[in-house]
Amino acid sequence: MTAVPDIEFRGVTKRYGAVTAVSGIDLAVPPSAFVALLGPSGCGKTTCLRMIGGFEQPSEGQMFIRGQDMAGTPPYRRPVNMVFQQYALFPHLDVEANVSYGLRQQRPRLPPREIGRRAGEALEMVRLAGYGGRKIHELSGGQQQRVALARALVNKPAVLLLDEPLAALDKKLRTDMQIELQNLQREIGITFVLVTHDQEEALSMSDFVCVMNGGRIVQLGQPSEIYDEPADLFVADFVGKTNLLAGKVEGHRGELVDVALADGTVIAARKRTALQQGEAVSVSLRPESLSLGGPTSGPLKGVVRNRIFLGSTAEYAIEVQGIGTLLAKADHLIGQGNLFKPGEPVAIGYASGTPLAFPETKNNGTNQRVNKHVEIIS
Amino acid sequence: MSAGTGTLSMHGNRFRHNFLTALLLAPATVWLVVFLVLPFIAIAVFSVGERAPEGGYQAAFTLTQYANLPARATAFWNTMVLAPVGALACLLVAYPVAYYLALRAPQRWRLILLALVVIPFWTSLLMRTYAWMYILGGRGIPALLALVGIEDVRLINTPGAVLLGIVYGYLPLMILPIYVSLERLDRRLLEASADLGATPLSTFLGVTLKLSLPGVMTGFSLVMILLLGEYLIPTLLGGGKVFFIGNALVDLFLQSRNWPFGSAIAITLVLVSVAVLIVANRISNRVAGARRVDLI
Numbered sequence: 001m002t003a004v005p006d007i008e009f010r011g012v013t014k015r016y017g018a019v020t021a022v023s024g025i026d027l028a029v030p031p032s033a034f035v036a037l038l039g040p041s042g043c044g045k046t047t048c049l050r051m052i053g054g055f056e057q058p059s060e061g062q063m064f065i066r067g068q069d070m071a072g073t074p075p076y077r078r079p080v081n082m083v084f085q086q087y088a089l090f091p092h093l094d095v096e097a098n099v100s101y102g103l104r105q106q107r108p109r110l111p112p113r114e115i116g117r118r119a120g121e122a123l124e125m126v127r128l129a130g131y132g133g134r135k136i137h138e139l140s141g142g143q144q145q146r147v148a149l150a151r152a153l154v155n156k157p158a159v160l161l162l163d164e165p166l167a168a169l170d171k172k173l174r175t176d177m178q179i180e181l182q183n184l185q186r187e188i189g190i191t192f193v194l195v196t197h198d199q200e201e202a203l204s205m206s207d208f209v210c211v212m213n214g215g216r217i218v219q220l221g222q223p224s225e226i227y228d229e230p231a232d233l234f235v236a237d238f239v240g241k242t243n244l245l246a247g248k249v250e251g252h253r254g255e256l257v258d259v260a261l262a263d264g265t266v267i268a269a270r271k272r273t274a275l276q277q278g279e280a281v282s283v284s285l286r287p288e289s290l291s292l293g294g295p296t297s298g299p300l301k302g303v304v305r306n307r308i309f310l311g312s313t314a315e316y317a318i319e320v321q322g323i324g325t326l327l328a329k330a331d332h333l334i335g336q337g338n339l340f341k342p343g344e345p346v347a348i349g350y351a352s353g354t355p356l357a358f359p360e361t362k363n364n365g366t367n368q369r370v371n372k373h374v375e376i377i378s
Numbered sequence: 379m380s381a382g383t384g385t386l387s388m389h390g391n392r393f394r395h396n397f398l399t400a401l402l403l404a405p406a407t408v409w410l411v412v413f414l415v416l417p418f419i420a421i422a423v424f425s426v427g428e429r430a431p432e433g434g435y436q437a438a439f440t441l442t443q444y445a446n447l448p449a450r451a452t453a454f455w456n457t458m459v460l461a462p463v464g465a466l467a468c469l470l471v472a473y474p475v476a477y478y479l480a481l482r483a484p485q486r487w488r489l490i491l492l493a494l495v496v497i498p499f500w501t502s503l504l505m506r507t508y509a510w511m512y513i514l515g516g517r518g519i520p521a522l523l524a525l526v527g528i529e530d531v532r533l534i535n536t537p538g539a540v541l542l543g544i545v546y547g548y549l550p551l552m553i554l555p556i557y558v559s560l561e562r563l564d565r566r567l568l569e570a571s572a573d574l575g576a577t578p579l580s581t582f583l584g585v586t587l588k589l590s591l592p593g594v595m596t597g598f599s600l601v602m603i604l605l606l607g608e609y610l611i612p613t614l615l616g617g618g619k620v621f622f623i624g625n626a627l628v629d630l631f632l633q634s635r636n637w638p639f640g641s642a643i644a645i646t647l648v649l650v651s652v653a654v655l656i657v658a659n660r661i662s663n664r665v666a667g668a669r670r671v672d673l674i
Contacts (some may be wrong), residue, residue, distance in 0.1 A: 055569055075572040082573045092665065101584075102574035155575060178483035277490050 004067040006159050006191040008030050012061035014047050014215075021047040023215040024061070029159075029193065029208075034185045036194045036202035039212035040238065045195045048212075049161050052077045052193065074257040076105070081152035082161040085167055087144050089136045095147050096132030099123055102155040122150040125184070138270055142173045149181075153188065159206055160185075162194045166201060178205050178336050199239045203227060231272060233358040243285045243326045249275050249357070259283050259357050263322030265299055269355035280360040287315065287329035289354035292340060298349030302326065304340045314339055318346060418648075424641035433635030443642035452644060453626040455610075458650075460537065460622070461605035464544035465552075465598050471545055472552035472597065477586075479553070480560035492557070495550050503547055507614045510546065514539050515616065535617030543611040548604065552597040559593025560586070588665055595662035600660075603651045623647055 005028035014022040022044040029035050037045035051063055052055040054075035063070050065079060081102070089098050100119035102108055110118075123129050126146035136144065145165065152160055165181070166174045182205050183194045196202050202209045203223040211219045211226060211234075219231035230236035237244060247259040247267070256268045257275055261283070269283050293297070302320035309332070316328045329350060332339065340346055425443055430436040447454070479491055498506060512518050514533040523531050533539055563586065571581040609624030618625075623643060630640035 009480050053569075053573055055572075075569070076575045076577055080573075082570070084570055084573075086566075088564065088570040090567060090570070090585060101571070101576075105575035105577075105580060151574065 001155070003030055005029055005064070006033070006066055007050075007193065008064040008067075009048070010062045010064070012048075012051065012058045012063055014044070014051065014056060015059045020215055022051075022058075025215075025217055027217060027220070028097055029191055032189050032191060033208060034182070034192045034206045035208045035210060036196055036206035037210050037212060038196055038199060038202040039218075041197055043212040044215040045197075045212050046163060049082070049163055049193060049195045051076075053082050054080075055159055064163075079158040080161055081155055081157040082163060083145075083148045083152050083165045085163045085165075087148035089144060089147055089151070093135055093136070093138065094132065095123070095128065095134045095139070098147055099132075099150045099154055100138065101151060106155075113216070118154055119150075122154040123147075125153065126150045141169055142177070145169065145177065149184070153184075157190065159191045159193060162192060164196055165194070166196075167198075174201075181205060203239070209239075211239065213238070217284060223286060229272075230284070230356065233282055233284075233360075236356065236358060241327060243287065243289055243290075244282045245285065245323060245326075246360075247281055247283055247357075249277055249279045249281055251277065257281075257357050259355075261323055263320070266321075267299070267355050268352065270353060270358035271357045273359060273360060275357060281357045282360060284356045285326070285350055286354065286357065287327040289351050290328040290330075291328065291349045291351070292316065292318075292328055292330055292346045293349060294347065295359070298347035300326075300348040302348060304342050304344045304346055307340065307342055309339070316340060316346075318348060320348070381538075421641045421644050423432055424638050427638045427641075429636045429638055433637075435637045438638075443638045444646075446639055447642065447646060450623070450626050453621045453623045457606055457608075457623045460540060460544070460612075460620070461602050461608070464541055464548070464605050465602040467541060467545050468548050468552045468600055468601050469594065469598055471557055472549055473594070473597060475549075476553045476556035476560055476590075476593075480557050480563070481565075481586075495553050499550060503610060507543055507547065510539075510543055511614055514542075534615060535619050537616070537620050539615040540612050540620045543615040544605060544608070547611060548601045551600050551604070555596040555600065556593040559590040563589050591664040591665045595658040599655050599658035602654055606647055606651055606654075619661045 007027070007029040009025045009027040012022060012025045015018065020089060025044075025048065027048075037048055039045045047056060047301055051058055052065070054070065054073060054077075057071070070078060090101065091274065093101065096119055099122050100115050103115045103118055120133070123132060126149050128143065128146050128150065131139070131143070131147075136147070139147065144170075148165070160182075178201065181192070181194075192206075194202070194206060203226070206223065209219075209221065209223050209226045210217055211231075215236050219226060219235050221229075226235065227240050230239060233244070236242055243262050245267075247261045250258040250260045250266060252258070253268065255270065257271050259267050259269050259281055261267060267283055269281075276280060300320050300323070302318040304316050304318050305325065306317040308315040308317075312332060313329055313333050316330070318326045318328055320326055326348065330338065406484075424435050426439050426441065428436045428438040428440060428442075474497070479488060479495075485490055512647060514520075516534075519533055520531045523529075567585050567589070568581055571585045572578075576584060607624050608622055609628060612620045612622040612625055627640050627643060627647075630636045630643065
């Protein structure tokens, strides 16, 4: 299928003096997608967003919005709107005037009644009807966030850009807003591009996650794909919690490699890239794929050091001789008495097929081709 | 009772706190009372008195001095025209400079450029105004113009010269508050405005200018109030032809020694200044909400 992507980067590089913020990015976002750009600070995700918004110009390459090359197009002529970090609401205008700001910029001028009606609709959409006359500083953080959303959506942009929109909210509100943003995106059906450093936020809200590191796209895929099949050690470590165990490749068995850990235990792991015999690798084991049992029932043996009881689950820090401390997560079933106490010896097992072996040397990011991205996403 | 001791020690703390506050404020308070409040009361009392036959003050209670104000209408008129016009001219020159300094100048140049704005203050205004007297006088610019054939140009002792002197002398006072308010301006607001479709011009008018209005009003009222009492520049560059209230006051107190009339003019001047301040404050509060730049 060849739908014109809403956003497309072709070999985009952005340099600030000697610093390369984004290097050679190819990315195509199809219509009506909710995409998250995820990565640690300085990975280039915000620069990408600002290039879409028109606040930065690529040093190399091209950026398209709905098939149109945006080179030389200033922000005020682009069919995208942004929800800024900390919202950047106009302090000298009330809620209504903030929301209708974009409408009042349109030429030819819209009739005042139309402006009022559409601003009212936008406020209703974010459940702030009746707040039009409030001053910005009279609103709570959550309400300001909604005003910023209404203000950005009122112009009916082709793409909504969200720059860490939930970072300033408390946890409870953040969860509510995650659901609300998801619903909003489905309701109005335009593409949302979200920038976040919070992997939970990226995984929970978006249809597709684009993991970035060092100015490159490291992996692009659905949230479950990113979590289950991380492309490299960086993604495995950055997205979700994981245990990384150092080892050496012992031998190959079909699709699997046998990895000898520091204490001599051999783990059969899947691999993402070809691995050499004797190569130093890290084996990723997600805490929830570990199973804890009586002292004789698993390949790794250790002693519970800490238990963090979380209600439906419990997390354990388990010290394994010669390997270090492993994090394990187990469901807590009421009345089954499956909680382990600190000091208790346990055996650790893992579901076969869950360990993933990565070469120790860090991958510099995979520059997958445009077509492949479109294919992955659509 | 433990609650009792708690309250007691709190009283002790508060007493100490109040004492400290009083101590810190004392020098300024004494200064203001001795050099501002008392003289002001004296002037207010003088203003309802009469001129003693040999000059000075003679106790009385009469409003004749105020009724006499129209006698100095020209000085009032000159001041009331040249002060706002001067402040406005100052503003028109200062705003682009402040805008450039705050929003356009490269970061590492900013401090140097700001210093350049302030450096003239290191020399007294008197010296600098004398320099202007020379520049505008017969051996200055007119002499240069005569060289290229433009004869008989009169610059000194004109309202234009006074205006030039005013803009020159008060420019830093206008630049600094505007610079402060523009410097504080959240750049993301400008991006948000552009993002929402505003052209650079509408962003400037709708966001930048509005949010810098407190600085503009501060600078404007500061310069305007100082101009209301200006004496030096009209004397040196206006040559006694452009007579300000300040000149009238010097004349009344030192030459004709009509203290009560001078006092009435001074009181009127203070009232006008206060009115200017209040109006300026109202305007900036209304437009920019709670954000203010208070330098005075």
